Amino acid sequence: MTKLKKLTQKHESRAKVEFPVTDLELVQRAHDYSLLDPVSFGKKYRHHLFKGVVLKIDGTEHIIQANFCTNPFCQWYGLPQHKYETLKGKPSRYKLEGSYGIKRIACNYISDKNLKGAVVMSKVHVVSNWSLAEEIKRLIDINSISPLEGDYDFHNQGCISKDSTPFNNPQGFYKRGKSTSNSQKYQCKACGKYTNVLPGVRESFSYHQKKNDILPRFMMQIVNRNPVTRTLEQLNIGASTYYHKLEWVYRRCLEFLEKHETQKLKSMKFRTLWLNTDKLIYNLNNVRKKGKGIDYSEQERPLFPTYVVATVDEFSRYAFRTDVAFDYNVCSDDILQDIEDLKEDKLYSFAQKNARYRYSYYGKRKKDELHDSLVEDTIDSKDLELRKAYVDGFHVNSGYTAYAQQWLLKKQLNANKINFVCDDDDSLKNAILRVYSDEIKDGKVDLFTCVHDKTLKTDEAFKEYVRASQELKEWQESLGLKISAREAAILMLADDIAENPIYSFVKTASDELHPIKVRTIPIEHPTPFLDEGFRYVDCETDLSRLTPHEVAKLLYNVNLRAINTYFNQIRRRVSILERPLEGGRGDGKSYIYANFNPKYAQYMLTIVRTYINFCDTYKYQGKKVTPAMRLGLADKPFTVHDILYFK
Numbered sequence: 001m002t003k004l005k006k007l008t009q010k011h012e013s014r015a016k017v018e019f020p021v022t023d024l025e026l027v028q029r030a031h032d033y034s035l036l037d038p039v040s041f042g043k044k045y046r047h048h049l050f051k052g053v054v055l056k057i058d059g060t061e062h063i064i065q066a067n068f069c070t071n072p073f074c075q076w077y078g079l080p081q082h083k084y085e086t087l088k089g090k091p092s093r094y095k096l097e098g099s100y101g102i103k104r105i106a107c108n109y110i111s112d113k114n115l116k117g118a119v120v121m122s123k124v125h126v127v128s129n130w131s132l133a134e135e136i137k138r139l140i141d142i143n144s145i146s147p148l149e150g151d152y153d154f155h156n157q158g159c160i161s162k163d164s165t166p167f168n169n170p171q172g173f174y175k176r177g178k179s180t181s182n183s184q185k186y187q188c189k190a191c192g193k194y195t196n197v198l199p200g201v202r203e204s205f206s207y208h209q210k211k212n213d214i215l216p217r218f219m220m221q222i223v224n225r226n227p228v229t230r231t232l233e234q235l236n237i238g239a240s241t242y243y244h245k246l247e248w249v250y251r252r253c254l255e256f257l258e259k260h261e262t263q264k265l266k267s268m269k270f271r272t273l274w275l276n277t278d279k280l281i282y283n284l285n286n287v288r289k290k291g292k293g294i295d296y297s298e299q300e301r302p303l304f305p306t307y308v309v310a311t312v313d314e315f316s317r318y319a320f321r322t323d324v325a326f327d328y329n330v331c332s333d334d335i336l337q338d339i340e341d342l343k344e345d346k347l348y349s350f351a352q353k354n355a356r357y358r359y360s361y362y363g364k365r366k367k368d369e370l371h372d373s374l375v376e377d378t379i380d381s382k383d384l385e386l387r388k389a390y391v392d393g394f395h396v397n398s399g400y401t402a403y404a405q406q407w408l409l410k411k412q413l414n415a416n417k418i419n420f421v422c423d424d425d426d427s428l429k430n431a432i433l434r435v436y437s438d439e440i441k442d443g444k445v446d447l448f449t450c451v452h453d454k455t456l457k458t459d460e461a462f463k464e465y466v467r468a469s470q471e472l473k474e475w476q477e478s479l480g481l482k483i484s485a486r487e488a489a490i491l492m493l494a495d496d497i498a499e500n501p502i503y504s505f506v507k508t509a510s511d512e513l514h515p516i517k518v519r520t521i522p523i524e525h526p527t528p529f530l531d532e533g534f535r536y537v538d539c540e541t542d543l544s545r546l547t548p549h550e551v552a553k554l555l556y557n558v559n560l561r562a563i564n565t566y567f568n569q570i571r572r573r574v575s576i577l578e579r580p581l582e583g584g585r586g587d588g589k590s591y592i593y594a595n596f597n598p599k600y601a602q603y604m605l606t607i608v609r610t611y612i613n614f615c616d617t618y619k620y621q622g623k624k625v626t627p628a629m630r631l632g633l634a635d636k637p638f639t640v641h642d643i644l645y646f647k
Contacts, residue, residue, distance in 0.1 A: 005145045005146065005147060005251060005255055006145065006146060006147075006251070007144075007145060007146075007247070007250075007251055007254075008141055008144035008145060008146045010141060010329060012146055013137060013140065013141050013144070014057055014058050014140060014141075014144060015055060015056065015057045015136065015137040015140045015141070016055070016056045016137075017053060017054070017055055017056075017130070017133045017134055017137055018053070018054040018055075018056065020048065020051065020053050020054075020129075020130055021342065025045070026341070026342070029045065029342070029343045030343070032044065033343045033346065036346075038345075038346045041343070041346040041347070042346060042347055042348040042351075045347060045348075045351055046096065046348055046350075046351060048128075048129070048130070048350065048351040049067055049081075049096065049105075049126060049348075049350050049351070050065065050067055050080060050081035050094075051065070051129065052064060052065035052129060053065070053129045053130050053132075053133045054133075055133040055136060055137065057140065064129050064132050064133040064136070064407075065080060065129050066127055066129060066132055066403065066434045066435075067081075067094075067105060067126050067127060067129065067350065068080055068081070068094070068105075068434075068437070069093075069094070069105075069107050069122060069124065070122070070124045070429075070430050070433040070434060070437075071107075071120050071122035071124075072433065072440055072441070072540065072541045072542050073118075073120050073514075073515060073516045073517055073542060074107055074117070074118070074119055074120040074122055075115065075116065075117025075118055075119055075514070076093045076094070076107050076119065077437065077440075077441065078437030078438060078440070078441060079093060080093075081093055081094050084110060084112070087110065087112060091108055091110050092108060093107065093108060093110070094106065094107060094108065095108055096126070097123075102125075103125075103126050103348055103349070103350065104123040104124060104125055104126065105123070105124055105126055106121070106122075106123045107119050107120065107121060107122055107123075109121075111509065112509065113509050113510050114510070115509065115510065116508065116510055116512060116514075117508060117512075117514050118506055118508050118514040118516065120516065124430065125430075126348075126349070126350040127350060127355070127399070127400070127403075128349060128350045128351065128352050128353070128355035128356065129350075130351075130352070130353050130355075131352065131353060131354065131355040131356040131400060132356075132400060132403055132404065132407075134353065134356070135356050135396065135400045135401060135403070135404040136404040136407055136408065138327055138329070138396075138404070139323055139401075139404045139405065139408060140408070141329075142329075142602060143254060143606070144254070145251060145254045145255055145258065149198075150197055150198040152165070152195055152197060153195070154166070154173070154186065154188055154193065154195045155188050155190070155191050155193055156188075156191040156192075156193045158191075159188060159190050159191035159193070160190050160191075161188060161189075161190040161191070166186045166197070172188065172189055172190065173186045173187060173188055173189060174186070174187040174189060176194060179196050183196045183197055183198060184196070184197050214235050214237070214245075215245065215248075215249065215644050216640050216641060216644060217234075217235060218231070218235060218245050218249065219249050219607065219611075219640050219643070219644065220640060221234070221235070222246070222249070222574075222604055222607055222608070223573050223574075223607065223608050223611045224573060225572060225573050225574065225575045225578065226575065227575045228242060228575075243600065246600060246603050246604070246607075247603065249603075249607055249644070250603040250606055250607060252643060252644050253606050253607050253610040253643060254606065255646075256610060256614075256642075256643045256646060257606075257610060259646070260614065260628070260633060260634065260638075261613075261628075261633060262412070264633050265412055265413065265414075265633070266414075268414065268632060268633075269414045269415070269416070270413070270414065270415040270416070271415070271416050271417070272415065272416065272417045272418075272419070273313060273413065273415045273417070273418045273419070274313065274314035274315060274418075274419045274421065274557060275311055275312070275313060275314065275320070275409075275418060275419070275420050275421070276311070276312045276313075276314050276420075276421050276422070276560050276561075276562045276563035277309070277310070277311040277312075277402070277405075277406075277420060277421075277422045277428055277432070277563065278309075278310065278422060278423060278425075278428070278560060278563045278564075278567070279307050279308065279309050279310075279398055279402075279425065279427075279428065280307070280308040280310065280567045280570075280571075280577070281305050281306070281307055281308075282305075282306055282308065282576070282577045282601075283303045283304065283305060283306065284303065284304040284305075284306045284326075284596070284598060284601075285303065285596050286303065286304050286390055286391070286596075288389050288390055288391075289389060289390065289391065304395060306324065306325065306326055306395065306598055306601070307324075307325040307395075307398040307401070308322060308323070308324050308325070308577075308601075308605065309321075309322075309323050309325060309398055309401050309402050309405055309428075310322040310323075310563060310566060310567070311405060311406075311409060311563075312562045312563045312566045313562065313627070313631060314421065314557070314559070314561070314562045315562075315630070316627050316630035316631040317562045317565060317566065317618075317627045317630070318613055318627035318628060318630070318631040318633070319566050319609050319612065319613055319627070320409055320412070320413070321405050321408070321409060322570075322605045322606070322609050323401055323404075323405050323602075324598050324601050324602045324605065325395060325396040325397070325398045325400075325401040326393055326394070326395050326396060326598035326599075326601075326602075327357070327393060327394050327396055328392065328393040328597060328598055328599035328602075329393075330357075330392070330393065330394055331388070331392040331393070332384040332385065332387045332388045333388070335354055335357070335384055335394070336384055336385075338353055338354055355397075355400075356396050356397050356400035356401075357394040357395065357396060357397070358394070358395040358396065358397050391596055391597050393597065393598065393599070397427075398427055399426075399427035399430065399431060402427055402428050402431035403430075403431040403434060403435060405431075406431050406432055406435040406436070407435050410435055410436065416444070417444055417445070417446075418436075418439070418444070418445045418446075419445075419446050419447075419448060419554065419557075420432050420436075420445065420446070420447045420448065421448045421449070421450050421558050421559065421560060422447070422448075422449060422450070422560075423449060423450060423451055423560065424449050424451050429447065429449070429540060432445075432447050433447065433540070440541050440542075443542075443545065445541070446539065446541045446543065446554070447539070447540040447541050448537060448538065448539050448540070448554070448555070448558045449522070449537065449538045449539075449540060449558075450535065450536070450537050450558050450559055450560050451522065451535070451536045451537075452528065452532040452533065452534055452535045452536070453532075453533055453534050456533045456534075458531065460533060461530070461531050461532060461533035462530060462531075462533075463533075464528070464532075464533035464534055465528055465529070465530050465532065465533060468524075468526060468527065468528055468534075469527070471526070472485065472488060472489060472492060472526045472527065475488070475492055476488040476492075485527065486527075486556070488526075489525075489526040489527045489556055490549070490552045490553055490556050491549075491552070492526045493523065493525075493526065493551075493552035493555055493556060494548045494549040494551070494552035495548075496523060497523070497548040497551055497552060498548045500519060501518065501519065501548075502517060502518070502519045502539065502543070502544075502551070503515050503516065503517055503518065503519075503542070503543070503544040504516055504518040505544075515542055515544035517542075522536035522537060522538040523536065523537050523538060523555060524536055525537050525555070525556075525558070525559075527556075529559070529561065535559065537555050537558040539551070539554070539555070566612070569608075569612055569616075570605060570608050570609075570612075573608050573611075573612075574601075574604050574605065574608055576600070576601055576604065577601070577604075577605075610643060611640070611643070612627065613626065613627045613628045613633075614626055614627075614628045614633075614634060614637070614638040614642075614643070615637060615638050615639060615640065615643070617637050624637070625637075626638075
């Protein structure tokens with residue numbers, strides 16, 4: 001019997017992060033807290049920088065350690081910290097440098113002929129391994145469902161059969177028909193007590209749910225940008241019913257994805273995948289809790305930029321993941337408790353449990369001081385106290401969410417080769433370079449960047465598109481090439497790469513040639529899209545093993561069309577993600593549709609992602625297909641009824 005499902009709670013998580021701080025260290029921290037200044041305290045407990053954190057998922061252990069060189073051309077790329085005890089001076093691969101607020105690891109040059117490769121003097125912002133593990137756990141939790149288990153007592157006090165149940169001893173009970181919810185009634189033969197058990201999906205699909213008939217219309221309202229208030233009016237329901245239904249549909253989508261996405265991807269192997277990853281920004285209305293609006297002498301900002309991180313297949317347009325960088329299951333009291341227990345306000349961020357939270361968005365910082373980098377922020381308890389008056393939850397640094405998303409995708413996808421395309425965003429690039437370090441060194445994963453001028457107006461972009469097309473045509477005619485525009489563009493790229501090489505080779509201490517990247521200016525793509533004007537492409541990983549023509553064939557495919565289309569779709573389909581409206585006076589923007597709690601943005605994005613992937617069709621080779629059909633996960637378009645009512 002298929003059991004009813006529920007959203008997984010934090011205490012029921014499949015994932016567990018092992019506490020990385022010993023009891024002895026906690027005692028020592030408590031002793032040193034009042035004796036040492038922040039700099040001395042942080043230095044004393046900085047050993048957590050290169051210490052891996054154990055993350056258990058379904059009983060399997062994974063070590064999370066991401067503080068290493070992220071330059072693919074450096075000999076230390078992807079390697080953990082190591083001290084060479086046998087060499088003079090006992091040098092280490094990395095050193096920690098920077099001011100108290102901004103810490104980076106820098107690569108050290110070690111003179112030893114036995115070491116292969118060359119050191120590229122690169123510096124990278126440090127991250128908290130503990131916080132990375134917690135973010136992975138968060139994404140697992142919010143996308144998990146578990147069986148709805150009942151807490152039964154089948155016997156009266158003193159019953160001689162107190163240890164028997166209808167499940168382990170059916171002969172000890174009578175079946176006494178069904179309840180109003182269609183659940184089975186049992187009666188103990190010894191003491192005569194009646195007990196109802198939870199129904200299965202077949203017995204009561206709409207358990208604890210009224211107005212089941214409005215669900216298809218309700219889901220279509222969600223995926224067609226209908227504001228909450230209009231949905232309430234059209235379906236004649238209240239606000240509490242709306243959010244109850246929203247959570248119910250979200251859970252059904254998770255059940256559907258578990259069957260049609262997660263399970264099927266386990267058995268699929270891809271030859272080559274081209275994946276687009278990017279971030280979408282929308283503004284969140286920041287409101288006080290009920291009864292907390294009396295004192296307005298100190299306030300947080302009314303609008304919060306909130307990040308959504310997504311990864312989409314370039315050719316099928318299938319969206320593998322969409323995650324909001326906001327933790328709605330944490331509150332200020334949780335952070336304050338960690339400050340008290342772990343003394344986090346005097347630790348470097350890389351040693352903190354809660355380093356991933358964007359404290360800079362709380363308090364009284366100026367607009368130009370807002371950022372989303374991995375730069376440390378001192379935890380201000382006063383700001384946390386102020387936060388208690390507002391809706392629970394904390395923004396997450398998008399770099400941590402991007403890392404967690406890519407880490408989970410790596411476990412989900414089975415491909416011989418993956419080519420990633422993102423814009424020139426350090427948080428996205430570093431997430432991919434950290435997660436796939438082994439695969440990048442083996443040539444199984446490559447990372448490309450794609451940038452175009454978003455400030456151009458539509459007519460200006462079109463003029464530049466025409467110019468680029470004309471230049472390609474003239475170049476082709478000058479060489480007398482009678483080939484397609486695609487082949488001509490690849491040859492033009494190859495010619496550019498041959499004249500201005502991307503890579504060079506240096507001789508190492510072991511007399512070997514080591515590749516380094518020497519071209520710092522991105523390559524202009526000869527065939528931009530109509531609305532781009534210019535498109536500049538580049539490769540962040542080592543392709544020196546390939547000929548210029550082979551590199552050109554790869555660069556020709558570099559674009560962000562799939563994820564831009566996906567972001568446009570969700571902006572058009574989800575009202576709370578719509579861009580701001582121009583106010584009636586024309587003197588400002590109105591964020592009237594922005595929501596108060598990003599939890600519901602996560603719900604809606606999952607619902608819309610499921611709908612776009614499996615229901616929404618587009619034309620491909622004369623046929624109407626869904627992204628799931630092109631990827632190979634489905635053989636037909638699904639309907640809303642298929643998602644809501646499948647068994």
